[in-house]
Amino acid sequence: MRFFSDNAAAVHPAVFQALHAADRLDTAYDGDAWSKRLDGALGDLFGTEVRALWVPSGTAANCLALAALCPPYGGVVCHRDAHIQNDEAGAPEFYTHGAKLLLGEGDGAKLTPDSIRAVVDAIANDVHRVQPHAVSITNATEYGRVYTPAEVAAIGELAKARGLGFHMDGARFANAVATLGCAPADLTWRAGVDVLSFGFVKNGGMNAECLVFFRPELAEATLIRRKRAGLLLSKGRYLAAQVLAMLEDDLxxxxxxxxxxxxxxxxxxxxxxxxxxxxxxxxxxxxxxxxxxxxxxxxxxxxxxxxxxxxxxxxxxxxxxxxxxxxxxxxxxxxx
Amino acid sequence: MRFFSDNAAAVHPAVFQALHAADRLDTAYDGDAWSKRLDGALGDLFGTEVRALWVPSGTAANCLALAALCPPYGGVVCHRDAHIQNDEAGAPEFYTHGAKLLLGEGDGAKLTPDSIRAVVDAIANDVHRVQPHAVSITNATEYGRVYTPAEVAAIGELAKARGLGFHMDGARFANAVATLGCAPADLTWRAGVDVLSFGFVKNGGMNAECLVFFRPELAEATLIRRKRAGLLLSKGRYLAAQVLAMLEDDLxxxxxxxxxxxxxxxxxxxxxxxxxxxxxxxxxxxxxxxxxxxxxxxxxxxxxxxxxxxxxxxxxxxxxxxxxxxxxxxxxxxxx
Amino acid sequence: MRFFSDNAAAVHPAVFQALHAADRLDTAYDGDAWSKRLDGALGDLFGTEVRALWVPSGTAANCLALAALCPPYGGVVCHRDAHIQNDEAGAPEFYTHGAKLLLGEGDGAKLTPDSIRAVVDAIANDVHRVQPHAVSITNATEYGRVYTPAEVAAIGELAKARGLGFHMDGARFANAVATLGCAPADLTWRAGVDVLSFGFVKNGGMNAECLVFFRPELAEATLIRRKRAGLLLSKGRYLAAQVLAMLEDDLxxxxxxxxxxxxxxxxxxxxxxxxxxxxxxxxxxxxxxxxxxxxxxxxxxxxxxxxxxxxxxxxxxxxxxxxxxxxxxxxxxxxx
Amino acid sequence: MRFFSDNAAAVHPAVFQALHAADRLDTAYDGDAWSKRLDGALGDLFGTEVRALWVPSGTAANCLALAALCPPYGGVVCHRDAHIQNDEAGAPEFYTHGAKLLLGEGDGAKLTPDSIRAVVDAIANDVHRVQPHAVSITNATEYGRVYTPAEVAAIGELAKARGLGFHMDGARFANAVATLGCAPADLTWRAGVDVLSFGFVKNGGMNAECLVFFRPELAEATLIRRKRAGLLLSKGRYLAAQVLAMLEDDLxxxxxxxxxxxxxxxxxxxxxxxxxxxxxxxxxxxxxxxxxxxxxxxxxxxxxxxxxxxxxxxxxxxxxxxxxxxxxxxxxxxxx
Missing domain, CATH: 3.90.1150.10 (Aspartate Aminotransferase, domain 1)
Known part of the structure; x- marks a missing residue:
């Protein structure tokens, strides 16, 4: 039996069924009936207005989120062991056009307000240093730990106070919520998160993740960036259908x-x-x-x-x- | 009945069957059994050694190809009506880090050696002008015309003489081959093509295209760029399986x-x-x-x-x- | 006698004098007394509040301006014969991270509202096309023609109506003003120009041009971009002094x-x-x-x-x- | 008396004299008599064939060097306290199109073969990790320490063995050579250095540094990148003249x-x-x-x-x- 990674597991039958159900001509890209339901379906789950975009990979989701929060000349605070730092081959730098990851510490790949402050406060506010524009945390983390709603909120407050955008890499967001038993809202926008990379592939999907913007205005440029990155698949309904299937019946x-x-x-x-x-x-x-x-x-x-x-x-x-x-x-x- | 575009049609049943057949745990990314068969399967089709990489969109295929052929400070000659110029939202500029498309003329969106020379010869060979590094043609073209093997070869010769890489956007390569009745090899590497974006999505696939390198050494950096662009899907076997299904039995x-x-x-x-x-x-x-x-x-x-x-x-x-x-x-x- | 270009002429004696006058230790970068006087000196000349930044080349001035007005995924309308299109080796694409130049027509390298509309109106407002974000004109033009204040204002109105930023490449701005006999203000901000690349090198300077922002808020990120491009020279006073010398006594x-x-x-x-x-x-x-x-x-x-x-x-x-x-x-x- | 930094000191009289001597029309950019002498003058100093390019800042010199040695998807090993990491506002990421700085340890901002190995050996050789392509050291370092020829050579050997390019930030190269009393060649190409940012501005110059390529083939693309970055000043002779003046009579x-x-x-x-x-x-x-x-x-x-x-x-x-x-x-x- 294989315990290498959840990222190569089989696809849940309900997802396959949804793919078959989507197998008829519809409008291309994200103009189809499935794609158009994403905002509503994710909005319902999170209990607030959101903009939700399918993307074919978690790396793409993360990096589009970072590009939405950080200019090319800015920096993103993340944990030294973050996936975006170590396992995405420089994709954050590609998508942001060269923004810098500013590395913080913490047990179990968890940042804390203190460890973020240690990074941010060490950066003189002048034109020679890359200034922080965002914070990115992973929940559940790269070491299988979870941030509680209170822990996320503490970071969210700090982010707000410092004018930093706040991204959550949720490749295993479902696992974190399952552990915590909290409302998805409490772990995200109510705790100050601006954008969530909501992972489905590791959790029974085939090749659809969902980028969820709790600040809908951030989605506008991201729609363009998604196309510009070759991520706007022409038969988008097969991605949207996967996400919808995962949300249905609490799958x-x-x-x-x-x-x-x-x-x-x-x-x-x-x-x-x-x-x-x-x-x-x-x-x-x-x-x-x-x-x-x-x-x-x-x-x-x-x-x-x-x-x-x-x-x-x-x-x-x-x-x-x-x-x-x-x-x-x-x-x-x-x-x- | 809808005649908007082949890019939103249904998926061929054989492709769906292949997806089901791939639905068991295997190695992630492109380490699985299906992905590993791509080089061989495409090599057989083209009758030469190739490196073949699945990608989830034609834009991604085209732009990875251009990035492999042209440095950030170079230029790519393409037709004024090319998809890469008009319909990819600046993805070529994103992937190449700012290379310039150099626009040529020709009936039916077809470049000719003369129209390419008209572009290239007008560029003084100095450091102030963006120098051409590659040519990209689309076959079948954006206006549904085809380049014959001889026409491609004439461009291929010019490209070689001028030291230009040669890319073919084959979103509808199958349609061109079907019309011409020629060997795929005659329309590509034997005619000087270095890289082909081999389209399957418009032709019965779901979300897998294939980038075919006839100069295998170009694939090395592309493997990295594919990951760096968030295109290396973790369950890659579901893409590879689509490509293999399309190749089987001449589908x-x-x-x-x-x-x-x-x-x-x-x-x-x-x-x-x-x-x-x-x-x-x-x-x-x-x-x-x-x-x-x-x-x-x-x-x-x-x-x-x-x-x-x-x-x-x-x-x-x-x-x-x-x-x-x-x-x-x-x-x-x-x-x- | 040489009539190749004004860009290689000698340096005016007053500029040399100013360099000598600046030849004592002061604060580095742009913290010195000379650099600090730029905003005021240019503000006086243009009769409005401006932010003025020295840069060592006209290409740098132009491209920092474009980067301030256009996101990586956007487009800049300019004349087919513009310097930024033909003579800057892709620097606009480098500084903007891949924005696209959208080429317009017009006699003597002069755009007109009509020729700009012809470019802009042909671009469908969807995610597949690069959307225009700015217009850039050169005054005097690459063919030695000048735009009158009324001509600039007509373009400025169009730019405003379409939500486009407006840049003027003024490598030979002084020559245009000298011909027109107008107030510098009438040819720039009163006519809707947001940023001017004010050239001095072709006009008696050594290696200092000045970027003038009539919308001061645009300068903030540009200060960072200037550093990030390696353009924030440590002994900036020697550049500021040149600009100040050129402004003094109407030189x-x-x-x-x-x-x-x-x-x-x-x-x-x-x-x-x-x-x-x-x-x-x-x-x-x-x-x-x-x-x-x-x-x-x-x-x-x-x-x-x-x-x-x-x-x-x-x-x-x-x-x-x-x-x-x-x-x-x-x-x-x-x-x- | 001010001891803030050598980067804001006055200009040496000999440099000013050289500027005056260059004050007559010549060919623009780097086609003038002074610029053409750089290769020879630096070649003489280093006792080997070199390509030498003036640039207006040390940041520009460093980042053009890194771009010559490292692709956009690669990494550069440097010290945690390196100037390129902390004081250039992300310019390395800008020039390289997003390459990653890989941070090493060492007393006095000095890397050692061991500390470099610690960085490099921790990076799995797969497509998910940014692979190292170059090493960059600063001599004299950011803490005023020097690397001896033997120390540089030890790093050079490691770089060669691992296929890494080797850059030296020599903003204070002259100070290092003055301390060591060694031949400039022993501290650079004989020790495996591929490119040197040779600083003059902190040492009596006004605004000219010199990029010295000991592997001349690396200069070709750099000539283009220099233009593309807006660094190819039109009156380049005023930069070349500074460098030549600094070299003359061992100034x-x-x-x-x-x-x-x-x-x-x-x-x-x-x-x-x-x-x-x-x-x-x-x-x-x-x-x-x-x-x-x-x-x-x-x-x-x-x-x-x-x-x-x-x-x-x-x-x-x-x-x-x-x-x-x-x-x-x-x-x-x-x-x-």
Whole structure:
């Protein structure tokens, strides 16, 4: 069984059904009936007026958001371990035309008001230094931790006070909400978030993510930038339909709950092997190469993360029953 | 019946089947079994070694190709009516970091060696002028005309002599090949083409195009640029599978033949209304507003192109029988 | 005697004196006493509040202005023969991050409201087309013609009505004012101009031009862009001092008058050889290669412009007496 | 007396003389007699074939160098405290179209092979991470330390082994050479440096720095980029003349020796206040606010650097006699 990443899991049957349902000629690009329903559907979920744009990847979502919040000559505060810093091949710099990521600290890839202030306050306000224009956080984080609504709101207040835009990379937003049990609104716009990259691909989708603007005016230029980046697919309805399918009948949160539950079960087995508290669907565990080899010999696949550390990620399609054998195997390791 | 554009037609059943067949966990990005088969499958089709990369849109394909052929400070010769000039919202400038499109003339949106020379020879070879680095042609063109292998080869020779890269926008490459009945190789690398944007979305695909490098070394940096543009979808197998499905059993050429046949039937009915000879699946017809209204009243939808001109595009899923009523209606107009 | 270009002439003695007067330690960049006087000095000249920034080249001035008026995804309407289109090696695209120049027509490199409308009205207002955000004109033009205050105002009105920023490339602004005898204000902000590239290098300066913002708020980001482009020289006082010297005692207009007078004298001798009416300090003349050779044999140097055409440019340091021999020689040609 | 920075000092009389000597019409841009002598003059100094381009600022020199060595999607390893990282407002990102600075550690702003390896080895060689393409070091460093020829060569070897270009920011290269007493060649190309930003402005020049390519082929595209960035001043001879004047009669090294000598004298007085060993013309000293106030009350101006730290910079025009009163004043502080 594979625990490499949720980003390569299968597509949920409901998503496939939606693709089939969209399989008839309609207006191209985002003029079709499905695409036009996005603003409303996301607005309902978040309980406020939003502009919602499908995009084919999370990197695209993140970087369009950053470009909407930060000029080419500005900077974006993010965590040193943020996906936008380490795993997007310089896409933020491409989309923003060279804005600079300003790196902050924090346990579990979580920024705090203090760690943001440490970055921002060190920048003299003159023309020689790249000035901060936005903050970007990831929830759930790159280490599977979550920001609570209160933590997000504290950053949101700081952002507002400093005139910074506020972006949330929500590649695993559903997993965070599933863990927190909060309203999506409380974790986003009510906490000061301006733009959310709402991930669906890791959560049962095929190739549609959704960029949600809580400040609708930011969407205007983004519509142009999306086209200019070659992201305005001509048969956009097949992307919109995926997003809509994920929102219907709470599929997005159900899928996230399933993945989280599987991770929680594994975490329990892993005990104090946990390097970061397991709060979503990712596990970072201390494990010797020999132990890792033992698990792999039993048919479990996962990434080595660092020396003596491994990462396991559970997916929407892995039930607790599915992962129980791995939990047992891990617990067995502990017995040694 | 709608004749707006082939870019919003339905997806071919075989493509859907391929999506289902790919619906199981595999390696993310382009490390999966489907993506890895692309080089071979396209290499077989073209009879030479190629590097083939899926991308989710034709604009992305074109602009990655241009970025591979032209530095930020260079220029790309294209037709004044080229899609890259008029319909991509400045995406070429975005991907190339500001390269300049150098506009040439020619009937039916076709460049010729002479019209290219007219552009290139007018540029003094000094540091104040943007120097040409590449030529880009569209086949079939934006006006539904085709370049023959000999015409492409003549441009290819000029490109080689002048040290220019050579890109072909093949959003409707299949339609051109279907018309010409030539080997794909004769229309591309044997004629000097370095990179082809091979379109599938207009021809029965959902959201996968293929960038084909006949000079494989150009693909290396493009792999990075694709990621950097947010185009490296994590579940890439669903794109690769589409391309492979289109290639299997000659689906790509069969679909194009169907669309072309429908267009030819309409062209015959349109007679000397044709503004551009109908050589693929697009018709540009002289038509008064009253005549257009007559057709629309009969349930036929299409775009007004210019004053007294309309455009009709046929799709892979429109049989001759399907379009016969429109042909009759057009012929009826002629009777007036 | 050389008539290649005013852009390589000597430096006026008063400018050199000003450089010497500035030759003592002061604050770096633009914090010095000279730089701080620019806003006031230019504000006085134009009779309104301005922000004035020195820059070391006209290309830099133009492109910073365009970047202030047009986003990366926008377009700038300019004349087909504009310097920014043909002679700046793609610098506008570099500074704007890929904005597109939208080319208009007009005699003598002069745009008109009609020719601008022809460009702008042809652009469908959708996300696929690059939308116009600004107009840029050159006064005096690349062919030595001038726009009158009324002509500029007509373009200014159109720009305002269409929501377009308005830039004037004034590499030879002084020559235009000298010809027109108007107030600088009438040719700029009163006519709707937002930003002026005020040229001094061609007019007796060494390496300082001045960017004048009539909408001061546009200057803020430009201060950053200037630094980010490596244009914020550390000893800025040596640039500011040049600009101030040019403004003192009307040196800028006196120098321009001298150059214009020399050109007028030559124009009189050239008679109907003139391809463009001589309204500043440039002459474009019909001349056979043999005639050109005759002049060159007499020691007069100048550029061939096109087949059967030559260009001559006079400079601030060429008196009518200096150019009289050339006038005579040209008149002599006419006698043949 | 002011010790803020050498970047605002006066211009050496020999430089002014050279400007006057260049004050006659010649070919524009870099076609003049002075500009054409640069390759030869710098080639003589470095004892190898070079291409040498004047530019008006150090930021411009650095960033053109980085653009020559690193593609838009690449990374440049530099010290965390490098000028290109902290003091150029994102100019490296602008010129390279978004390349990423990869930050390394080291005392006194000096990178070491180990600290470079620590950066480079942590980057997985896949398409998701920005790959390193170049190393940039500053000599003398931002903290007034110098790299010896052996230290540079060790980095040069590593760069070569890893396929990285190698740039040296030599804003105070002269000060480094003056301290080391080595041949300029030993500190640059013989140690593997590909491009040097050779600074003259801090050392007696007005507004000309020189970009020296030890791999001449890198200069070709840079000539275009220089124009495209608005840096190809039309009266380039006034820049070339400055560089030539600085090279003549060893003025560049004499000036640097003077500045270094003044700094050394102050360093001796400062004793163990030195935070970084004084190896060029900058001093970073521990000093309480009260002590700093005492000095300022005696007419000495300088920057506070951090809490309890000040920075003093000496210039080419400050003799040991000139700075002796400050030395005495500092020593006096120590007595308290």
């Amino acid at each position: 997005w949160i159900e899928n996230a709950r399933a993945a989280n539950a599987a991770a929680t079960l594994l975490a329990r087995a892993a005990g104090d092997r946990q390097i970061h508290a397991v709060e979503a669907n990712e596990l970072f565990l201390r494990m010797t190469p020999a132990e890792a080899a033992t698990l792999r010999a039993q048919g479990f696949d996962f990434y080595d993360w660092a020396e003596g550390e491994v990462r396991l990620v559970t997916s929407w399609d892995q039930s607790e029953a599915d992962v129980a054998p791995l939990a047992e195997a891990i617990a067995g390791l502990q017995g040694r | 790509w050429i069969e679909n194009a033949r169907a669309a072309n046949a429908a267009a030819t039937l309409l062209a015959r009915a349109a007679g000397d209304r044709q503004i551009h000879a109908v050589e693929a699946n697009e018709l540009f017809l002289r038509m008064t507003p009253a005549e257009a209204a007559t057709l629309r009243a009969q349930g036929f939808d299409f775009y007004d192109w210019a004053e007294g001109e309309v455009r009709l595009v046929t799709s892979w899923d429109q049989s001759e029988a399907d379009v016969a009523p429109l042909a009759e209606a057009i012929a009826g107009l002629q009777g007036r | 800028w207009i006196e120098n321009a008058r001298a150059a214009n007078a020399a050109a007028t004298l030559l124009a009189r001798a050239a008679g109907d050889r003139q391809i463009h009416a001589v309204e500043a300090n440039e002459l474009f003349l019909r001349m056979t290669p043999a005639e050109a050779a005759t002049l060159r044999a007499q020691g007069f140097d100048f550029y061939d412009w096109a087949e059967g055409e030559v260009r001559l440019v006079t400079s601030w340091d060429q008196s009518e007496a200096d150019v009289a021999p050339l006038a005579e020689a040209i008149a002599g040609l006419q006698g043949r | 560049w090294i004499e000036n640097a020796r003077a500045a270094n000598a003044a700094a050394t004298l102050l360093a001796r007085a400062a004793g163990d206040r030195q935070i970084h060993a004084v190896e060029a013309n900058e001093l970073f000293l521990r000093m309480t606010p009260a002590e700093a106030a005492t000095l300022r009350a005696q007419g000495f101006d300088f920057y506070d650097w951090a809490e309890g730290e000040v920075r003093l910079v000496t210039s080419w025009d400050q003799s040991e006699a000139d700075v002796a009163p400050l030395a005495e004043a500092i020593a006096g502080l120590q007595g308290r």
